[in-house]
Amino acid sequence: MKALAWGDNAYDASKRDQMLLYVGGKGGVGKSQIIKAIITGMDLILRKDEIILMAPTGAAADNIGGNTYHTSLGISISKTQKPGVKPRIKKLWLKKTIMIIDEISMTDLSMLSTINNQCKIAKSLDRNSPDLFGGLPVVIFMGDFYQFPPVRGLALWKEPREGNDEDANGKMIWHQFTDVIILDQQMRQAQDPIFHSLLRRARTATLTEDDLALLNSKVATSLLNPELNDATTIVKLNALRHHINYIQMEHFAHSRSQKIYIFPAQHSRTASTSSSPLRIEDLLQQADEGSKIPFQGLFFYTLDMPAIMLSNTCTLLGHVNGARGIASGIVVDPTGTSWYS
Secondary structure: OHHHHHOOOOOOOOOOOOEEEEEEOOOOOOHHHHHHHHHHHHHHOOOHHHEEEEEOOHHHHHHOOOEEHHHHHOOOOOOOOOOOOOHHHHHHHOOOOEEEEOOHHHOEHHHHHHHHHHHHHHOOOOOOOOOHHHHOOEEEEEEOOOOOOOOOOOEOOOOOOOOOHHHHHHHHHHOOOOEEEEOOOOOOOOOOHHHHHHHHHHHOOOOOHHHHHHHHOOOOOOOOOHHHOOOOOOOOOHHHHHHHHHHHHHHHHHHOOOOOEEEEEOOOOOOOOOOOOOOHHHHOOOOOOOOOOOOOEEEEEOOOEEEEOOOOOEHHHOEOOOOEEEEOOOOOOOOOOOOOO
């Protein structure tokens, strides 16, 4: 790769072409393996620390051993972006030459513009500089635009919103990625051609009646089926999620002859509108619909129960939204009140 020969010389756009590469392909074709191969190759020449791996979400970043671009570049979750970056971020980017962003389908046009600006700041380059991403020699985007779109904003392949300069700038940047590799050999489901074919049709919204019959034949008749012990159940509504959790917890505790403990919990993301005192009797009659309810909720606990994180706490440790673990203990508020039955 020509870019690896640049060494410690300053990037000069007039003399060198920046590599802007998009690697696409459906799930299971080996995109993540390419990332591992790049890391291994750079490690062999003792330059692994020049790579920075990022993704839009904590779970996606954890999957490749990286971090979210919000954390790596000091990008604010709110709409107000500070003009500078912290010293730790400049130190992090000091020797970086290769930037890889996975799951690029979840990055919107405006965010791409923000990433570009923050890279310039992190690499001590003027924001008005025409060099993209702070003049990094190699920038690789990976993902599949058939998969998750951005939570907010427009996908990179869409037209910018009228009058939105950040969208327009993001579109201009995306159009610079003229080197494209599309992987098409299925590796993950290579040994299951029937499932592979079904996934291919699902990806393009061309499922058949036979596909529907096959999926229906796999429907579980009971949540307590032993085959579902380590499975993650995905549902649409919070109310159904809580109901399933209660059923599974009761079964889990009963199978181990354990008690279930109930803790009233204050929702930290929504201010309570109720001035009435906390009463366990009232809480037990309330249906917890999620984090938007304006009153206290309940936390059910039994020893060693399976648990899942609902927010990013520390990406580098794998403590991200969606990470699974075991609840091995409870730290009780010493000022709280206990009820025993």
